[in-house]
Amino acid sequence: MRSPYGLELTGSCERCLLKSEGFFCNLSQITLKALDGIKFMNGYPKGAVLFVEEEAPRGIFVLCKGRVKLSMTSSEGKTMILRIVHPGEVLGLHAVMSNQPYQASAETLEACQVNFVRREDFLRFLSQHAEASLCAARQLSRSYQSACEQVRSLGLTRSASAKLARFLLDSSQTGQDTRQGVRIRMTMTHEEIGQLIGSSRETVTRALGEFKSKRLVAIDGSVLLIPNRAALQSAAGV
Amino acid sequence: MRSPYGLELTGSCERCLLKSEGFFCNLSQITLKALDGIKFMNGYPKGAVLFVEEEAPRGIFVLCKGRVKLSMTSSEGKTMILRIVHPGEVLGLHAVMSNQPYQASAETLEACQVNFVRREDFLRFLSQHAEASLCAARQLSRSYQSACEQVRSLGLTRSASAKLARFLLDSSQTGQDTRQGVRIRMTMTHEEIGQLIGSSRETVTRALGEFKSKRLVAIDGSVLLIPNRAALQSAAGV
DNA sequence: GGCGATATGTGATCGTCGTCACAACGCCTG
DNA sequence: CAGGCGTTGTGACGACGATCACATATCGCC
Numbered sequence: 001m002r003s004p005y006g007l008e009l010t011g012s013c014e015r016c017l018l019k020s021e022g023f024f025c026n027l028s029q030i031t032l033k034a035l036d037g038i039k040f041m042n043g044y045p046k047g048a049v050l051f052v053e054e055e056a057p058r059g060i061f062v063l064c065k066g067r068v069k070l071s072m073t074s075s076e077g078k079t080m081i082l083r084i085v086h087p088g089e090v091l092g093l094h095a096v097m098s099n100q101p102y103q104a105s106a107e108t109l110e111a112c113q114v115n116f117v118r119r120e121d122f123l124r125f126l127s128q129h130a131e132a133s134l135c136a137a138r139q140l141s142r143s144y145q146s147a148c149e150q151v152r153s154l155g156l157t158r159s160a161s162a163k164l165a166r167f168l169l170d171s172s173q174t175g176q177d178t179r180q181g182v183r184i185r186m187t188m189t190h191e192e193i194g195q196l197i198g199s200s201r202e203t204v205t206r207a208l209g210e211f212k213s214k215r216l217v218a219i220d221g222s223v224l225l226i227p228n229r230a231a232l233q234s235a236a237g238v
Numbered sequence: 239m240r241s242p243y244g245l246e247l248t249g250s251c252e253r254c255l256l257k258s259e260g261f262f263c264n265l266s267q268i269t270l271k272a273l274d275g276i277k278f279m280n281g282y283p284k285g286a287v288l289f290v291e292e293e294a295p296r297g298i299f300v301l302c303k304g305r306v307k308l309s310m311t312s313s314e315g316k317t318m319i320l321r322i323v324h325p326g327e328v329l330g331l332h333a334v335m336s337n338q339p340y341q342a343s344a345e346t347l348e349a350c351q352v353n354f355v356r357r358e359d360f361l362r363f364l365s366q367h368a369e370a371s372l373c374a375a376r377q378l379s380r381s382y383q384s385a386c387e388q389v390r391s392l393g394l395t396r397s398a399s400a401k402l403a404r405f406l407l408d409s410s411q412t413g414q415d416t417r418q419g420v421r422i423r424m425t426m427t428h429e430e431i432g433q434l435i436g437s438s439r440e441t442v443t444r445a446l447g448e449f450k451s452k453r454l455v456a457i458d459g460s461v462l463l464i465p466n467r468a469a470l471q472s473a474a475g476v
Numbered sequence: 477g478g479c480g481a482t483a484t485g486t487g488a489t490c491g492t493c494g495t496c497a498c499a500a501c502g503c504c505t506g
Numbered sequence: 507c508a509g510g511c512g513t514t515g516t517g518a519c520g521a522c523g524a525t526c527a528c529a530t531a532t533c534g535c536c
Contacts, residue, residue, distance in 0.1 A: 437524085438525075
């Protein structure tokens with residue numbers, strides 16, 4: 001198998017080593033085999049676009065490796081990031097199930113390995129493999145949950161700094177605990193954070209600066225440290 | 239069968255006359271029969287609370303008749319309406335599938351007829367009836383879609399009046415066309431509209447007044463008329 | 477029909493945050 | 507090392523909308 005963009009492509013879902021607790025990864029052997037038969041494995045470089053908003057749903061994308069940005073853009077060119085998708089998650093599932101256009105655009109943030117399944121193949125697969133439908137429903141309910149959290153953040157959070165604090169606390173769930181506190185690798189720019197929490201780039205810069213001066217966070221290059229989660233939580237108004 | 243709150247309760251899903259194109263309504267006879275065996279039919283008065291935010295998921299609620307408000311509340315007491323649920327839709331599906339607490343509270347807006355299915359019964363039902371899993375996934379993808387629309391409205395819409403215009407256009411999809419334009423029965427208060435679009439009650443009143451003076455809408459009691467959708471759309475910045 | 481509760485309409489004020497403008501870095505490439 | 511581009515830091519300004527405080531209208535119920 002060819003390895004573009006520095007990826008080692010894993011060919012078979014059945015014998016996949018990347019397995020996360022995600023979507024299709026924990027299906028039975030039989031179901032995985034069926035999936036292997038209809039999927040197309042692809043590698044993408046950073047910045048590749050998997051699909052764009054309003055496009056008719058071609059199929060679903062199972063993210064095996066790498067991270068993908070899901071975002072929507074307004075007519076005035078303002079963009080809002082819905083969420084960052086991690087390995088094991090599925091993209092475009094909602095559009096395919098409901099046969100509606102994709103609601104958002106998906107763009108890789110780094111080199112990614114992705115399995116593509118065509119719409120018709122996927123729907124047939126679902127109807128033939130009951131456990132896959134259940135998995136799809138579970139996956140959708142996660143997406144729904146994260147969308148609700150974003151609604152809460154956008155609608156119920158008073159100040160911009162509170163939103164930022166929420167975002168940092170959210171991110172910290174994937175960070176590692178150390179003696180000095182929680183360490184997070186922060187790979188997003190202030191601009192992107194702003195698009196995620198619904199505020200301007202400058203406001204993010206300022207709020208983050210405020211947090212630094214209040215010792216709520218410490219930043220060293222791309223590493224962010226939260227010494228005291230509770231203190232940050234009170235800043236978030238949680 | 240008793241008929242509290244002025245409702246005629248329909249006993250069986252199998253022979254239900256309320257059938258909308260919603261969730262469980264179009265399943266096969268066999269599946270409907272199984273559903274009949276595990277569901278509990280209830281009538282609720284206006285203002286009844288089906289479940290509250292952060293409560294552990296007891297089960298799902300299939301709305302047969304009436305409308306239900308789905309909302310979240312912040313610690314400061316501000317509330318945000320996620321959406322208004324119509325007959326045929328299911329409440330609490332996400333929480334039950336993912337075994338997470340309900341993310342929102344559900345309150346009836348009028349007398350409602352609701353089928354309740356206990357979590358364990360429902361999960362067993364899903365695993366035994368493949369078509370039901372598919373329906374569940376479809377239902378979830380609708381909810382996701384509406385949540386995304388709300389994120390777009392909250393995050394990408396410039397002004398409060400643009401949000402209101404979007405909301406009115408959305409509502410108008412269930413209205414009826416007449417010679418003078420689209421007629422909508424508007425049963426929500428300005429306060430509630432504000433909570434739905436993320437602005438204050440006063441701002442809604444003012445923006446609506448502005449629309450009236452610009453002849454973008456006309457209001458007569460609880461009936462709202464949109465003479466010219468296109469004009470309102472341009473106000474929404476669509 | 478009248479009363480209280482709830483919904484709507486309107487003015488004045490003030491804070492937050494978006495926007496513009498530009499300076500100071502850091503990073504990569506030729 | 508220079509030059510250029512993307513990111514970050516900071517000041518000044520202004521506008522939109524939240525909030526408070528009322529007046530008025532409408533609804534629901536005894």
